Amino acid sequence: MLIIYVVSYLLLTFFGNVNSSGVVSHDLHYPILARYLRIIPVAWNPQGTIGLRVGLYGCYYDSEIVYFDGDDAISYQFRSKKVRSTEDIIGFNFKTMEHEGILMYAAGSQGDYISVELQQAQLVLSISLGNSSLNMSGGETTMKLGSLLDDQHWHQFRLDRYRKYVNFSLDGEILQFRLNGEFEQLDLDTEIFFGGVRNYEKQRLVYRPNFRGCMENIAYNLVYITNLVRRRHPSIRVEVRINIDWV
Numbered sequence: 073m074l075i076i077y078v079v080s081y082l083l084l085t086f087f088g089n090v091n092s093s094g095v096v097s098h099d100l101h102y103p104i105l106a107r108y109l110r111i112i113p114v115a116w117n118p119q120g121t122i123g124l125r126v127g128l129y130g131c132y133y134d135s136e137i138v139y140f141d142g143d144d145a146i147s148y149q150f151r152s153k154k155v156r157s158t159e160d161i162i163g164f165n166f167k168t169m170e171h172e173g174i175l176m177y178a179a180g181s182q183g184d185y186i187s188v189e190l191q192q193a194q195l196v197l198s199i200s201l202g203n204s205s206l207n208m209s210g211g212e213t214t215m216k217l218g219s220l221l222d223d224q225h226w227h228q229f230r231l232d233r234y235r236k237y238v239n240f241s242l243d244g245e246i247l248q249f250r251l252n253g254e255f256e257q258l259d260l261d262t263e264i265f266f267g268g269v270r271n272y273e274k275q276r277l278v279y280r281p282n283f284r285g286c287m288e289n290i291a292y293n294l295v296y297i298t299n300l301v302r303r304r305h306p307s308i309r310v311e312v313r314i315n316i317d318w319v
């Protein structure tokens with residue numbers, strides 16, 4: 073059974089103070105990158121007096137960007153040959169004019185994999201925590217978010233997984249669901265790719281183009297990939313695609 077909750081697109085209601093001098097503050101769970109912000113008072117305080125004073129505080133925004141030209145990809149080599157996770161937190165921002173492209177991909181030998189792709193300008197997340205021994209099909213789950221993402225604006229992707237429970241979010245819109253299959257751990261081999269994959273023939277993906285555009289602040293389970301790329305860290309490999317004829 074798949075349970076989906078959709079949280080409507082960032083329309084937030086905050087309570088203010090009820091006296092004349094108190095200050096009430098709220099933290100936003102998702103950062104806002106915006107030019108305009110609309111504040112709509114929905115109720116005045118119990119005494120009925122009218123007054124509104126709002127302060128917005130930003131924080132230092134550290135931006136590290138990797139540009140992909142459609143022919144290359146990067147891979148982050150895990151410290152051990154295999155990694156197994158019960159929990160994952162993955163996030164990055166992306167900007168492109170293309171409507172297809174692989175943003176992230178990793179797989180393991182037990183049929184586990186995770187991929188984030190653009191397909192017809194929608195963001196498509198697929199996860200399998202392992203092939204089922206009961207079902208002939210792999211235990212995969214695929215979800216889509218957004219539309220018209222080839223608009224050359226920044227979009228924010230975030231994934232939180234705890235066992236089979238996933239929160240998949242794009243620009244603050246969240247899909248909550250439970251993964252199919254019998255397993256609870258993501259088992260991956262040696263590396264994770266961003267912007268494309270190396271050996272198409274080895275991967276389960278049918279041919280899909282590499283990503284062309286920018287990715288910003290890639291964080292994979294507290295590993296800051298874009299920072300490692302900028303520092304030319306040895307755990308990062310830059311893959312240049314060799315041309316293969318596709319018939």
Ligand SMILES: *[C@@H]1O[C@H](CO)[C@@H](O)[C@H](O)[C@H]1NC(C)=O
Binds near residue numbers: 182183203208
């Ligand atoms: C997992 O299942 C999928 C779909 O049936 C299949 O294509 C793939 O080869 C399987 N992988 C492994 C490692 O058994």
Ligand SMILES: *[C@@H]1O[C@H](CO)[C@@H](O)[C@H](O)[C@H]1NC(C)=O
Binds near residue numbers: 232233234237239248
């Ligand atoms: C998903 O979001 C809900 C509501 O914010 C939270 O209670 C839950 O713990 C989150 N799940 C994961 C896997 O992060």
Ligand SMILES: *[C@@H]1O[C@H](CO)[C@@H](O)[C@H](O)[C@H]1NC(C)=O
Binds near residue numbers: 252
């Ligand atoms: C096996 O697949 C069927 C149909 O797709 C599904 O209803 C069932 O829950 C699956 N069983 C397991 C253990 O995943």
Ligand SMILES: [Ca+2]
Binds near residue numbers: 256
């Ligand atoms: Ca697994």
